[in-house]
Amino acid sequence: MSNEENRNNSKPKKNYTYVGGQAVMEGVMMRGKRSMATAVRDPEGKIQVESERFEPAEKQSKFKRLPFIRGIVSFVSSLIVGNRVLMRSADVALPEEELTTKAEKWLVEKHKIDINAMLDVVATGLGILLALVIFIWLPQFLTGLMGLEKNAPGWQGLWFNLAEGGVRMAIFVLYILIIGAIPSLRRVFMCHGAEHKTITCYEEGKELTIDNVRNCSRVHDRCGTTFLFLVMLVSILVFSLANVVAVKWIYTDIDWVNSAIRICFKLLLLPVVAGVSYELLRLLSKTDNKLLAVFKAPGLLLQRITTREPEDGMIECAIVAFQTVLAMDNDLTIAEKRFATPCKMTELLENTKTRFRNNGIEEDEAEWIFSIKLSIPKSAVASEERILKSSQVKDILAVVDERLTGRPLWYIIGDTSFCGYTIKVDERVLIPRSETEELAMLVVNAAEEGNKILDLCTGSGALAIAIDRELEKDGRRVEVTAADISAGALELAQTNAILNGAHIRFVESDMLTRIRERYNIIVCNPPYIPSKMIETLQREVKDFEPRIALDGGDDGLDFYRTIAENVNKNLARGGILIMEVGQGQAQEVASLFKYCDYAMIIKDGYGVDRFVKIVI
Numbered sequence: 001m002s003n004e005e006n007r008n009n010s011k012p013k014k015n016y017t018y019v020g021g022q023a024v025m026e027g028v029m030m031r032g033k034r035s036m037a038t039a040v041r042d043p044e045g046k047i048q049v050e051s052e053r054f055e056p057a058e059k060q061s062k063f064k065r066l067p068f069i070r071g072i073v074s075f076v077s078s079l080i081v082g083n084r085v086l087m088r089s090a091d092v093a094l095p096e097e098e099l100t101t102k103a104e105k106w107l108v109e110k111h112k113i114d115i116n117a118m119l120d121v122v123a124t125g126l127g128i129l130l131a132l133v134i135f136i137w138l139p140q141f142l143t144g145l146m147g148l149e150k151n152a153p154g155w156q157g158l159w160f161n162l163a164e165g166g167v168r169m170a171i172f173v174l175y176i177l178i179i180g181a182i183p184s185l186r187r188v189f190m191c192h193g194a195e196h197k198t199i200t201c202y203e204e205g206k207e208l209t210i211d212n213v214r215n216c217s218r219v220h221d222r223c224g225t226t227f228l229f230l231v232m233l234v235s236i237l238v239f240s241l242a243n244v245v246a247v248k249w250i251y252t253d254i255d256w257v258n259s260a261i262r263i264c265f266k267l268l269l270l271p272v273v274a275g276v277s278y279e280l281l282r283l284l285s286k287t288d289n290k291l292l293a294v295f296k297a298p299g300l301l302l303q304r305i306t307t308r309e310p311e312d313g314m315i316e317c318a319i320v321a322f323q324t325v326l327a328m329d330n331d332l333t334i335a336e337k338r339f340a341t342p343c344k345m346t347e348l349l350e351n352t353k354t355r356f357r358n359n360g361i362e363e364d365e366a367e368w369i370f371s372i373k374l375s376i377p378k379s380a381v382a383s384e385e386r387i388l389k390s391s392q393v394k395d396i397l398a399v400v401d402e403r404l405t406g407r408p409l410w411y412i413i414g415d416t417s418f419c420g421y422t423i424k425v426d427e428r429v430l431i432p433r434s435e436t437e438e439l440a441m442l443v444v445n446a447a448e449e450g451n452k453i454l455d456l457c458t459g460s461g462a463l464a465i466a467i468d469r470e471l472e473k474d475g476r477r478v479e480v481t482a483a484d485i486s487a488g489a490l491e492l493a494q495t496n497a498i499l500n501g502a503h504i505r506f507v508e509s510d511m512l513t514r515i516r517e518r519y520n521i522i523v524c525n526p527p528y529i530p531s532k533m534i535e536t537l538q539r540e541v542k543d544f545e546p547r548i549a550l551d552g553g554d555d556g557l558d559f560y561r562t563i564a565e566n567v568n569k570n571l572a573r574g575g576i577l578i579m580e581v582g583q584g585q586a587q588e589v590a591s592l593f594k595y596c597d598y599a600m601i602i603k604d605g606y607g608v609d610r611f612v613k614i615v616i
Contacts, residue, residue, distance in 0.1 A: 019202075021318070026317070028195045038339075172232065180306075342388060408544055435604045451476075463482075
């Protein structure tokens with residue numbers, strides 16, 4: 001270890017962190033108390049993040065949190081999770097054409113078989129088998145060639161176990177050196193360095209910038225390499241003690257049977273070794289006692305081999321993963337994310353529905369996203385069988401992730417459908433609702449040839465556009481004017497009118513203050529939510545849709561009172577005023593128009609008193 005790394009590693013920690021990590025292909029995985037995040041740079045140079053939540057340790061059963069037992073649980077979990085995130089990172093880091101052979105494409109296209117899941121299982125099985133051969137059978141075999149009696153009692157048997165442990169360590173170091181020479185795995189070692197440097201930078205109280213991280217040590221007390229060294233060290237002691245029992249009670253006169261027994265013994269005792277090693281690692285990571293430094297030193301030296309100086313892009317991935325975990329651990333409302341990798345459409349759809357359901361979003365919106373992004377009918381989405389390309393998954397997940405922030409779907413898409421017309425929407429206007437389509441049809445049914453129609457509080461212009469276009473289709477020529485107090489809303493409404501070929505005159509006006517003409521029909525869907533109720537609305541409404549288009553004053557009726565006081569000068573004799581109202585407001589709104597010929601309350605398609613029709 002260099003003097004610089006010794007100095008860096010001995011610096012006092014200002015921010016103790018529970019976050020640990022793992023290097024993956026072209027990125028880093030970080031794991032906190034209740035969440036984990038993997039940041040990987042894809043072939044396009046963009047950082048993709050996959051995050052998930054899990055049950056924190058304090059909520060697990062007391063048995064799993066017991067000393068020694070927690071080490072076994074951690075060891076098994078690390079193996080399973082570590083392999084999974086490594087395979088997932090490969091799906092992102094490697095170009096899609098490298099991941100998919102012609103045979104795989106044929107299976108996908110002809111038989112709808114996702115071979116990746118099958119390969120994951122096979123690769124995991126082969127990896128375990130290879131580990132057994134290299135680190136259990138081979139050390140035992142090579143030590144046997146030294147002439148030591150493997151099944152001898154007393155000191156002779158102990159010497160065999162010590163020698164076998166030494167051989168195992170030598171094989172481990174040689175194995176690391178060999179795989180470190182492979183270009184792709186050398187880059188994994190560089191990502192390992194980025195992981196350590198990022199955690200060290202945070203613990204030293206420095207801002208997580210690329211420059212600060214680069215100047216930190218790539219050696220860290222809580223490293224998996226140190227843990228593996230401790231595993232091998234503890235295994236020598238544990239296997240030696242177990243051998244004493246085996247010599248006396250279990251070994252036979254058949255050499256190959258005894259070799260098999262020794263291997264089985266090692267496998268059975270792995271949980272014991274893992275549990276003891278974990279507790280020892282926890283102890284060593286929390287102390288700077290010089291007497292215990294001898295146990296740290298070999299692991300820290302091994303880290304010089306398993307870590308390399310990272311590139312800036314790798315450091316950036318490590319920072320992103322680390323900050324994502326910190327944010328998710330501190331804010332339970334942050335949604336999980338998923339890598340954009342090829343997958344079955346049905347699998348991604350179900351995953352999206354689950355994520356939406358867990359975040360209080362209608363599952364139906366998931367089908368809309370797939371329908372829009374894949375250009376297939378919404379009714380066919382649930383039954384569609386296909387494998388999606390990474391580019392398709394990326395497009396879908398971009399919308400899903402943004403929707404999980406609370407932003408309404410139709411703002412994300414950029415437009416919505418209203419009476420069959422495409423209406424562009426953004427945060428300047430409310431998203432037109434389905435019940436307002438019924439309001440448009442009430443006006444269309446009431447209009448006559450030559451009528452002048454005013455859409456008050458037009459917003460996106462959806463009402464005015466639908467009325468103008470439907471009457472034009474029917475051959476009834478009318479003049480339609482649309483008014484709104486918001487210049488931004490009017491700008492968008494004009495865009496929508498041009499998009500749909502509607503002929504509408506737009507006026508910027510605070511209700512009727514700048515309206516000079518008289519109209520045969522005035523239609524209005526004004527703000528009608530009581531002020532105190534705004535904060536109780538869904539997140540996507542109260543946090544994203546314009547408050548000016550929602551807030552109807554203390555009781556929600558302020559705009560209806562203004563209309564009642566002023567509409568008489570703008571409505572022709574025999575003219576009609578048709579308004580949309582909030583649930584439970586119809587009677588009160590109708591009672592405001594005392595001078596009218598008659599007032600009528602009309603129910604919407606759900607049986608709710610939704611519209612008030614006034615005839616002057």
